[in-house]
Amino acid sequence: MSIRDFFADTRPLQVPAYRRLWTANIATTIGAQLTVVAVPAQIYAITGSSAYVGLSGLFGLVPLVVFGLYGGSIADGFDKRKVLVASTLGMILTALAFWGLTAAGNTNVWWLLLTFSLQQAFFAVNQPTRTAVFRSILPLEQLPAGASLNMMLMQAGAIVGPLVAGALIPFIGYSWLYALDAALLIPTLGAVLALPALPPAGKAARAGFRSVVDGLAYLRTQPVLMVAMLLDLIAMTFGMPRALYPEIAAVNFGEHGEGGMMLALLYSSMAVGAVVGGLVSGWISRVVRQGLAVIVCILVWGAAVIVAGAAVMVSPGAVTVWAWLVILMLVVGGAADMFSASLRTAILQQSAAEHVQGRIQGVYIVVVVGGPRLADVLHGWAAAPFGVGLATLLGGVLVIVGTLVCAVLVPxxxxxxxxxxxHVDEEDPTN
Known part of the structure; x- marks a missing residue:
C-alpha cells in the first residue's frame, strides 16, 4: 500500500448518484443534529424537569423500532427513490412543524414530543431505504468505502452539529434553529430527486406485517448476517459507557458543577475517533477476509474500553494523566468501532439478497439504535454495586468474551x- 492508499478510499465519490447524496448530506447531517440538541433543550426550558427530557428518548425510540422494521418492508415493496422523496419531505414538514409550534409560543411539551415522534418515524423509513440504495448505485467492491465515507460524515456531524446548536440557541432561539434544519434538508431532497427510478428487485413484496415477518424469516437462515448484527449489539450494549460519563467527570476527574471540558471530551471522544478513523480508512476496501477483520476490530474496541475502565479506577479525583488516557482509549475505541461498523454494513449490503435489502437494513437500524440505549440501562444499573470504573472495565471484558464466543460458534x-x-455497466444511469 502506498501512503495515498492508507487514506480514505474516495472512489465512491466518483459515482455521480452517490456523490450527490453524500455531498448534500453534509448539510443535512448538521441540520439533524440541531434538532437533536434543540428538542431536549427546549423541553427542559419549558418544564425544568429531566424526567420530561428523558421522555424524548422514549418518544424517539418507539417509532425508530416500529418504523425501522416496517420502513424496511416499504423500501423493498416500492420504488426506493419515491420512498426517499416522501420520507425526506416528511422530515422537512416535521422540522417546519417544530418551527411553527415554537414561533407561535407553544408551551405544551406533549406537542413537541408528538412532533419529535413523527419526525423519527419518517427518519426510520428514510434511513434503511437510503442504505439499501447504495447496493444499487455502487459496485460491490466499493460498498465498504461507501459505508466508511457515510459513517465519517455522520460522526463529523455529531461533533459539529451540537457545537453549532449550542452557539446559535442564545442568538436565534429554538424556532429558527428548527427552520434551519428544514432548510438544510433541501439539498438532500434535490439529490434524491436526481436519482433514477429504483424499482423493487424481482417480484415486489407487499409492504406490511407479512413482509416484515418474511424478512425476519430470511434473516434466520443467514448466520453471517445474524452474527454481524449480534456483534454490533454485543459491542454497543456492553462496551458503551456513556451513561457513566457525568459521574466519571465529576467524581473521578474532579470536575464539579454542571458540564465542563472533560465531560464534553468524554461525550465527543468516540465521534472524534470515528472521524479520524474515517480519514485513514483506505485499507478497508482492500480487506478480503472481512469477517475476521470485524472480529479483530471489535476485540480492539473491547480492549480499549478495558484500559479506559482501569484508568478510571485509579484516577485520583482530578484531571491527571489517567483522565487523558481514558479520553485517548475512547478515541481509539471510536476508530475501531468505525472500522467494524463500515465492514459490517458492507457485509450486510453484499450478502443479503437484493429483494430484502430494505428489511435487513431496517432490522440493522433497530440494532444500532437499541444497543446504546440498552447500554445506558445496564451501565447505569452496574455503577452502584461496582463503581463506574469497574463497570466500564467489566463491560469491555464482556465485549471480548461475547465476540470470541460468536467467532467460535459461527466460524x-x-x-x-x-x-x-x-461488472458495472458504464452506461448504467445510476453510475
Missing part, C-alpha cells in the same frame, strides 16, 4: 470473504 463468519467484484 463461517470469521471465514467470510469479500465477494468477487461485479
Amino acid at each position: 463461517g463468519f470469521t471465514r467470510y470473504v469479500r465477494p468477487a467484484p461485479r
Whole structure:
C-alpha cells in the first residue's frame, strides 16, 4: 500500500448518484443534529424537569423500532427513490412543524414530543431505504468505502452539529434553529430527486406485517448476517459507557458543577475517533477476509474500553494523566468501532439478497439504535454495586468474551470473504 492508499478510499465519490447524496448530506447531517440538541433543550426550558427530557428518548425510540422494521418492508415493496422523496419531505414538514409550534409560543411539551415522534418515524423509513440504495448505485467492491465515507460524515456531524446548536440557541432561539434544519434538508431532497427510478428487485413484496415477518424469516437462515448484527449489539450494549460519563467527570476527574471540558471530551471522544478513523480508512476496501477483520476490530474496541475502565479506577479525583488516557482509549475505541461498523454494513449490503435489502437494513437500524440505549440501562444499573470504573472495565471484558464466543460458534463468519467484484455497466444511469 502506498501512503495515498492508507487514506480514505474516495472512489465512491466518483459515482455521480452517490456523490450527490453524500455531498448534500453534509448539510443535512448538521441540520439533524440541531434538532437533536434543540428538542431536549427546549423541553427542559419549558418544564425544568429531566424526567420530561428523558421522555424524548422514549418518544424517539418507539417509532425508530416500529418504523425501522416496517420502513424496511416499504423500501423493498416500492420504488426506493419515491420512498426517499416522501420520507425526506416528511422530515422537512416535521422540522417546519417544530418551527411553527415554537414561533407561535407553544408551551405544551406533549406537542413537541408528538412532533419529535413523527419526525423519527419518517427518519426510520428514510434511513434503511437510503442504505439499501447504495447496493444499487455502487459496485460491490466499493460498498465498504461507501459505508466508511457515510459513517465519517455522520460522526463529523455529531461533533459539529451540537457545537453549532449550542452557539446559535442564545442568538436565534429554538424556532429558527428548527427552520434551519428544514432548510438544510433541501439539498438532500434535490439529490434524491436526481436519482433514477429504483424499482423493487424481482417480484415486489407487499409492504406490511407479512413482509416484515418474511424478512425476519430470511434473516434466520443467514448466520453471517445474524452474527454481524449480534456483534454490533454485543459491542454497543456492553462496551458503551456513556451513561457513566457525568459521574466519571465529576467524581473521578474532579470536575464539579454542571458540564465542563472533560465531560464534553468524554461525550465527543468516540465521534472524534470515528472521524479520524474515517480519514485513514483506505485499507478497508482492500480487506478480503472481512469477517475476521470485524472480529479483530471489535476485540480492539473491547480492549480499549478495558484500559479506559482501569484508568478510571485509579484516577485520583482530578484531571491527571489517567483522565487523558481514558479520553485517548475512547478515541481509539471510536476508530475501531468505525472500522467494524463500515465492514459490517458492507457485509450486510453484499450478502443479503437484493429483494430484502430494505428489511435487513431496517432490522440493522433497530440494532444500532437499541444497543446504546440498552447500554445506558445496564451501565447505569452496574455503577452502584461496582463503581463506574469497574463497570466500564467489566463491560469491555464482556465485549471480548461475547465476540470470541460468536467467532467460535459461527466460524463461517470469521471465514467470510469479500465477494468477487461485479461488472458495472458504464452506461448504467445510476453510475
